[in-house]
Amino acid sequence: MIRIKASPKRIDKRVTDLVHIAEEPLSDNLDDNEKVLQQIFSNCNDLIIRKLTLYKSTRCIAAYLDVLVDESLWNNGLLNPLMKQELEDFDNQGELFEQLKYRLASFVTPQVINNRKEAVQRIVSGDVVLFVESSNAALSFSIKDQLQRQLDEPSSEAVIRGPRIGFIEKLDVNMALIRQRIRTPQLKMEKVILGAASRTDIAIVYFEGKTPQKVVEEIRQRVSKIEMDSILESGYIEESISDHPYSPFPVMQTTQRPDVVSAALIEGKAAVLVDGSPIALVMPITYWYGFQTVEDYYMNFIFASFLRWLRFLFAFMALTLPSIYVAITTFHSEMIPTGLALSLAAAREVVPFPAMVETLIMEITFEALREAGVRLPRPVGQTISIVGALVIGQAAVQAGIISAPIIIIVSLTGIASFLIPHPEMNQAVSMLRFPMVICAGTFGLYGVSAAVIAILIHLTNLNSFGVPYLSPLAPLNPSELWDVLIRAPWKIMHKRQRRIRPKMELEEK
Template identity: 75%
Template sequence: MIRKQGIPGKIKQKHKELEYTTEVNLSDNLDENKAALQQAFSNCDDLVVRDLHIFGVLPCVTAYLDVLVDDTLWDNGLLAPLMLPEKIESDNPAQLIEQIKNKLGSVAKPEIASNLKEIVQRIVKGDVILFIKSSSQALRFSIKDQLHRQLEEPSTEAVIRGPQIGFIEKLHINMALIRQRIRTPYLKMEKLSVGSISRADVSIIYIENKAPQTVIDDVKQRLAGIDMESILESGYIEELISDHPYSPFPVIQATQRPDLVSASLIEGKVALLVDGSPFALIMPITLWFGFQTVEDYYMNFIFATMLRWLRYLFAFLAFALPSIFVAITTFHQEMIPTSLTLSLAAAREVVPFPAMVETLIMEITFEALREAGVRLPRPVGQTISIVGALVIGQAAVQAGIISAPIIIIVSLTGIASFLIPHPGMSQAFSLLRFPMVICAGTFGLFGVSAGMIAILIHLTNLHSFGVPYLTPLAPFNRSGLMDVLIRAPWQIMHKRQNKR
């Protein structure tokens, strides 16, 4: 269900009235069109409205937002040719428009706009509008100022092998990065606007006859059902169209890598690009997607398989190691070898807290240090994370507040969580550690088992756009395991793809 963003009734009513008044056709009077436009953009100092005479004699008005338009291209590339004296072929407005379009056809692609609402929406997207005397139609030119950063390596995903280019905040550039990798007319890109005020451009990308039509229709339906005023980042859409917004496990993949998006599209998935966001959304996904990287397909399949099993092992440790340690040291000491029991007892002799409280304190401290390292400037953040962990851990042990074994367990757990390549999946395992430790400290291994069963039941009930989250393990699909438990050689993977 899509949640609606609540706003005061008067403000909402005013917004509706504005939308209604802009649903009017243009007048053939320049002054009326100019006044209507200035009223729509009242108190907007960046709106530029200029009176001029094109072809030396024809009165016209141009309007655009100065901060969004490339002034040099407009003044020198488009406006300058129109200002030159030229014979007007006809006084008919439609023929005048055609003459202007023919004049600038080799430089720009002018299009006709006939109502105020369309013109307002195009101006806020960076177009220049040209009103012509005695015409109830206007021409719009798209000459947006190219405000974007250079292409560079993704900042949130380390690239070991593969293209060193990540998405940026410009939608058309991100679309071009995908087009360069999938050069087929079957690659479809459908654009729509989301958000009643922000009007964010969203591009739905898929390969025809590869992506299931049911998934494509489902994505379109969910996007059309979004009822919010502003969509400023793809994270808004990720939460709004998710099958399970209250689950800690991600059911939509966010990535900055064009090669990952391209590979997912070839597999039959659907991607979303949002203007202003460097993150693409991929759907549907499964649990195993969170433990795979695109580099798995760039390296030898034996080494890639070993790395996958290493991720699975350390993901289990990141999730269950602290709770198992708390359960055994609190309720099941008979499971520990005698020499290790004596060592643990000596280390915990001066600690005033039970194992559960001790573990929770260190886990919370570790998460706080990790968050501090992320939010601080990069050169300072890494230093704070490392030095803070060493200083606090050593001081806590010497003060007798925390035992040394807990420091080892929490440190190993933190390292294990870093091996999970998908940030959303890593966050899910980090979050679930806390209820698992509480269950272990309250009920022992029985609580750990009950917690794991509850999470397994939750995973079996998750879906991502109609696809069961544990596919191909549940429901079982033998051929699908070739890319889950192992990374099969490309000879086998290629045959499997051709059978789809």
């Protein structure tokens, strides 16, 4: 066994352009192939080149990266059977390959490689590549080391009721978790490789017959146009294929739960899974998804409908409460009852800032504390965020920098935002609070009304892979409102399965 050591040898000009080299066919000289591998993988201490002798003194070399290959499977499951095989006489290397493929099929299925590009890509992907003397082809054996963590409860989504298994960083495992829930050949999974350097596996998942073909074609087209050096997380894909990357509102759903993806597929949506990321992307979606949870379908429909209306109410409060406070206290104080107006005036008497500046200071401080609580270690984060808010708020009020009413307003706003179940929608509402406060401090309630109308106009112009963002409310489709404002009983939902309708289909209708 030879381990390639780091060395400052000058790389031959023939291998400086790896792309050009990779397109060349393999040499029928074993030493040339070994030399090229050493030059391409120079300074790679994890490259192993192992010299073997097969039937009738046939020289071979096996090249692989030991950090990616399962050593026990390589030694016991492939190397020993490979050396012990009693091969028949062969006239050329093609017959030798056919015999090896046939005899090793019970251990691993080898693939024939004819050029350097594929050979290098197989090695960096974790395969063992076997080069044979006097042959311009090679065999690739997939015996990758299964680097993965145990299946566990999703860390980014609270599970109240339902399966407590979340996606992990292994694409094949995530695909299997979906297959276990949808056991039909209509469930299609198409793999694509993206990233010139990372060579990341991407899976496009859809339910044939339920997912509109136009949506599937659109996803394929957008994914095929991605040209990046590396795809390290599903967020790379999300931003690259988004309909509206400059909009604060999400046009794709992110989830770590297999049951959420499975339900979306049955509903007629599609999903994108990325190797190395536990977060799946679901598309297309509508605005209403941001206020729905999968637990709505696991509990009584009456309580689920009540919770949805509660989320709508508090989401509106999270967006408008600080701006309404600023507008009323600054421009429309006559709308406040006399007793409350006197109390607010007394509380703000020592505050040196106008209501708009005061609100912006507290909102920024609240967002900073929340972000600190997320980024700090979990045992410390919650303590810092809670204690920090109490200490800073109390000290600011006593120092006369901030009034007590604004502490109440910002606290209620923060609690209201926590009722929004999806982080992406929560982030959109949190971002829009700041321009809303500025409009309120500049134009009063007229500014608040204009800002809300502008947001509604923006929402009506959004679409997700051809599906209008506010559908089925705009454009109005009364027959599909049963799972938007309320959660209808399963008897009704079973009879009237919801469909994803792209904009083109709605226009034709």
